[in-house]
Amino acid sequence: MAQVPVTEGVFTWPSESPQLIGSRCVTCGNHMFPVQQGCPKCTGAETAEVLLGRRGTLWTWTVQGFPPKAPPYAGDVDPKTFKAFGVGYVELPGQLKIESRLTEADPEKLKIGMEMEMVIVPLSTDADGNEVVTFAFAPVA
């Protein structure tokens, strides 16, 4: 089964070490995600594409306990098979905090400050039978 990213331009794929694609302000150095023109920090209008770090620490988290509405959600929404998933903000040192799915959904195993690493996870299967993938962060073992 072929794998396709949920969208182009948000993370590098295919790749052995995928990275999120962000922007960096040419004027003040502020980092942004996803890619955007214009800097919310200094109001500068010029930004350049930058690949973001793959590791950081968990700044906060929750667990999505019920199936999201579809659309927009592309994953499993069948209440019988839906699996809760973690969501959090991961602080990438010197850059910014990224909102992301987490591979861990057990509140006992999620701790603010824990080390996290970016991974690619399956999300759904599209009409052509391809596996659609998106990014997530996983606890560093």
Next chain:
Amino acid sequence: MTTEVAIVGIGMHEFGRTEGVSGMDQGVIAVRRACADAGVSWEDMQFAFGGSMAAGAADTMVSLLGLTGLQFINVANGCATGGSALFSAYNTIRSGVFDLGIAVGFDKHERGAFRVNTKGSGLGDWYGASGLALTTQFFGMKINRYMHEYGISQSTLAKVSEKAFRNGAINPMAWRRKPISEEEVLNSAMLSYPLTQYMFCSPGEGGVALILARADKAHLYTDKPIFLKAAVVRSRRFGSFEVLAPSIALEHNAGPTVDASKAAFEMAGMGPKDMDLAQLQDTESGAEVMHMAENGFCEHGEQEFMIQAGETEIGGKFPVNTDGGCLANGEPIGASGLRQVYENVLQLRGQAGARQVPNDPKTAYTHVYGAPGISGVTILSR
């Protein structure tokens, strides 16, 4: 010299679920009730500001109320739609353009958590597809971090809900009118850790209308004018942590609520200690806790003691969300901020019935917060 502004008439359509009555019809009923309260007719209105998120363009309600030719301006400002309508009406009178007008908000939402329009919110389709476009997640993450930093317990979150449903039970306009115990709140379904089902409000239905007049003419309409001392709306600054944000800055900013609150107190020439009661945005119970501090009513972390000691109950030192808040009333976006002001007018008139705050309150505060990082504050006094 600017003109002072008074609220001289209030009207509300019951919040909750009203089958067979459109959101706009609920707005129309609220307008008629506000006119009756002020002893005026729709023909007397010189201007209107109105809005809804999901129930149609407010200005089309003139075909139901009467085509009088008045200036009617639609307001669409997310969760601060009602607050923005009131801000606009307030300044229209303050500037001397008109003497008498109305702010109206109404809505009717589908059941369940809000379905986020990612494109309309400036977000890519991948964001919703990946399971991140839920406002509920933000609230779970914000309070989880806050509990970690300031030592707020889950019991305190549950007590906020328990209070909301207890106050809702004695509010004839509320949606949720059955008391729910702290234990039931804690044992309900975990929707977005650490928040359970009964810690969240639900999108709902309802309408509220407020009639405003020049303060020096208020006696023509009411013997109990309530003066609008401040109405402020603020958006977010760089570094604040807001709903539906794919990323946030490393720098921390306290957010739009702190800015709106400070500006409102400055405008009114008062401070948090001068307020006798408050209605604070309680999209979920953690929001009420955090907003107590963000609006200046306590230091971060003091809520744990205050709420456990019952200080925010109707009979407590500083009553918060006396009408049951969003938790017991639900959240019809267009009407929600005006519902808070409606309740404060009742409290300051001494007309809040079973939930009347004792000792004759003289000042009252409202705060609304919502996507994409916007806060509205009002200060009322007798």
